[in-house]
Amino acid sequence: MPRLPPSLFWRARREISPMATYLLKACRDLESTANELRWIREHVRATPSPVFPGLRTWNLCERRGKGVPLQYVLGTQPFGNLDIKCRPGVLIPRPETEAYTLHLASLLSQEQQSSPAPLSILDLCTGTGCIPLLLLSSLLTPPAAPPKITIHALDISPLAISLATHNHAHNTALNLLPPPTPQTPHTLTFTRANIFHPLPAPPHHQQPGGTIDLLTANPPYISPAAFATDTSRAVRNHEPRLALVPDTSTSTLTDYAAAYNCLPQDIFYARLLECAAELRPRRVFLEVGDMAQAVRVVGMVLRDGGAGLGGYYATVEIWRDEPEVERVEMRRIAGREVGVRGEGKGRGVYLFQGDV
Amino acid sequence: MLRPLTRLTVSLRLARAPTHAHHGFPAAAAAPFTTTTAAPLKQMPPRPKPPPESDLEESFLKGSGPGGQKINKTSSAVQIKHIPTGIVIKSQATRSRSENRKIARSLLALRLDELANGDQSRTAIVGGAKKKRSDSAAKKSRRKYKKLAEEAAEATGKETTLKQAEEVDVEEGKAAEQEAAERVMQSETGNNTNAQK
Incomplete structure (x- = not known):
């Protein structure tokens, strides 16, 4: 896997968000980084929690950045018209x-x-x-x-x-x-x-x-x-x-x-x-x-x-x-x-x- | 417990009755509660129907490597091409493949509507209505700050404030413009459309 140039991280920070620098490590390109950040934010907005939303987004981005599949991070994967829950230990639907x-x-x-x-x-x-x-x-x-x-x-x-x-x-x-x-x-x-x-x-x-x-x-x-x-x-x-x-x-x-x-x-x-x-x-x-x-x-x-x-x-x-x-x-x-x-x-x- | 509530609804209904009559809404006689009636929107043209499946060429954007269990793609972007016109629409708005397919089709339908109907298309009419609303909001805020500035000028009795009011005026207009631009950006996020001719 070729190393990502630091300039790409700067671009992600400038053009998307500082959170995007975490995601870029796992996503490896700006387009999917922007998409995944949007989905993470939508998930945070859609699921109520006593934790401050910014902090939750940051935690999720950090976990995703460490390489955990997005489906395990968010806990779900859409499948047809269904919403399939995903947990570590069970294969994610493709x-x-x-x-x-x-x-x-x-x-x-x-x-x-x-x-x-x-x-x-x-x-x-x-x-x-x-x-x-x-x-x-x-x-x-x-x-x-x-x-x-x-x-x-x-x-x-x-x-x-x-x-x-x-x-x-x-x-x-x-x-x-x-x-x-x-x-x-x-x-x-x-x-x-x-x-x-x-x-x-x-x-x-x-x-x-x-x-x-x-x-x-x-x-x-x-x-x-x-x-x-x-x-x-x-x-x-x-x-x-x-x-x-x-x-x-x-x-x-x-x-x-x-x-x-x-x-x-x-x-x-x-x-x-x-x-x-x-x-x-x-x-x-x-x-x-x-x-x-x-x-x-x-x-x-x-x-x-x-x-x-x-x-x-x-x-x-x-x-x-x-x-x-x-x-x-x-x-x-x-x-x-x-x-x-x-x-x-x-x-x-x-x-x-x-x-x- | 019940009595005050009933009385309240009755009074509400009485208060609203002329409004209903005026706009031609049926009076909600059976409903125990009436919600606030929003200002009646002008009837917008309906969403255009997507073209038949036989005119479409669909592709699911994937890498060249292995698929299935070996990789785990988070995005399931969908790209459709309208064969008669050559318009290509790509959607990766959601994580759901089925949802992206629907979104791509509705975007394509809007695009074809624009091509066919020009100024009379849904996008043009809805966009025009939105612009009108934001323009009038900007005008209102301009008037408000002008008035405030004038009042301040009267209170202090200085003539120089007139100049400041104009400055506020200009800034306000800019803010409204920026807001409108942001709204457009949000609605377009994830849906890249481009035409190949």
């Missing part, structure tokens, strides 16, 4: 996740418009609970509210489960999520579970005789080497490694890597595809780190080791950062034409039982 979650919700809504049916969704490695919460909020918007929505979300971290539960209550209190009514019955449960153990017994993930309509997961997908070199400092120093890098110090995970002959960063996909083979959800979306990883995961789906998943899912697609953009290019992976949808970098693998 805008890419927001983009594909909204796209998945619009696909489900379209389907609901033509044939309304109860929906069952399972989200693994849920973290703040941002994916199930946004799916729920988008699906409940009027034109195509399904008759019934059941969502189960699992995470290994007790911190994540308590934060996700809190986020559910927080967004309901803010009226961003409607409470369940007889007209729109919905349940959303967060359960602590290790997905490498057998998944919690029904009804946690399966209604008797029912199918899962959507399985989503944003698992840890960074290799230990990439964690050391590719991640930004705020991520490396402040966000939980548990949510970013598969923990290869445990034998459960290394056994998977050996059994499926996959790279350490792909271990979770081996297990997630195993879950998909067992539960047979109608749609699956797995977030990945880049195009190379997306291709590897598609390879895992299509090869024989994928437990016949390739035959089960008629649609196998790779989604880029902005899947809403109507652009599909075809790419040949493991002997099958796979659509690459949207714009940006490779962001996820989408499996669907039916045709697009």
